[in-house]
Amino acid sequence: MIRFLLDTNALSEPIRPAPAPRFLSLLEKHRGECAIASVTWHEAVYGLNRLPAGRRREALQEYLHGVVQTSLPVLPYDTPAAEWHGRERARLVAAGLTPSFPDGQIAAIAKTQGLVLITANHDDFKHFDGLELLSWLA
Numbered sequence: 001m002i003r004f005l006l007d008t009n010a011l012s013e014p015i016r017p018a019p020a021p022r023f024l025s026l027l028e029k030h031r032g033e034c035a036i037a038s039v040t041w042h043e044a045v046y047g048l049n050r051l052p053a054g055r056r057r058e059a060l061q062e063y064l065h066g067v068v069q070t071s072l073p074v075l076p077y078d079t080p081a082a083e084w085h086g087r088e089r090a091r092l093v094a095a096g097l098t099p100s101f102p103d104g105q106i107a108a109i110a111k112t113q114g115l116v117l118i119t120a121n122h123d124d125f126k127h128f129d130g131l132e133l134l135s136w137l138a
Contacts, residue, residue, distance in 0.1 A: 002073065003033040005110040007119035008043045010136065011036055011072075015063050026136040034118075035073040037109040039102050044068070081108035088128055097127050107131050 013023050027034070044064055051057040077085075085108035092099055099107075107128040110117040116132045119125060125133055 001033065002035045002075075002113070003116060004030060004035070004134075005075070005106070005113070005115040005117050006034055006036050006040065006072070007106060007117060007121065007125075008040045009120045010118045011040055011044060011068065013120075013137070014067075015060065020137050023136045031071075035075050035115070036068070037106045038074050038076050039105040039109070041068075041074045043102065075109050075113060077105050077109055078112075080112040081105065084108045084112050091129070092127055095127075099127065100124065104128070 010023070013019050014027065048057065048060050048064060051060065085104045088108070089099070089101075089104055103124045107117065107125055109115075111128070111131050116134050117125060118134055118136055120135050120137045122133050122135065125131055
């Protein structure tokens with residue numbers, strides 16, 4: 001059963017030069033309970049395709065297509081997520097806040113799927129109503 005949605009920074013943690021041991025331990029502990037948003041997949045593929053040819057790009061491509069794509073479900077930005085996001089975006093803008101559109105999409109997928117969002121960027125998501133956030137890096 002899926003319980004956690006990994007934000008883009010969480011998806012990137014395992015391939016950092018020195019990944020946080022606590023993060024890797026929790027990721028292993030919750031194997032089979034994690035997913036990513038289609039928006040996160042887009043951000044990862046976009047980042048990959050901006051890199052010049054070379055070892056770094058090849059390693060990232062292997063990670064994305066050989067590990068991530070085969071082990072993490074990619075959840076869509078669907079109609080319920082779009083509706084929740086539209087309501088939240090209007091509420092936040094009325095309050096003078098302007099969250100990034102992709103962060104709103106990721107938040108909407110987590111919220112409408114009833115998932116905990118795993119992120120190191122709590123400030124990017126803290127104003128979304130009722131969104132449960134957790135960092136596996138702290």
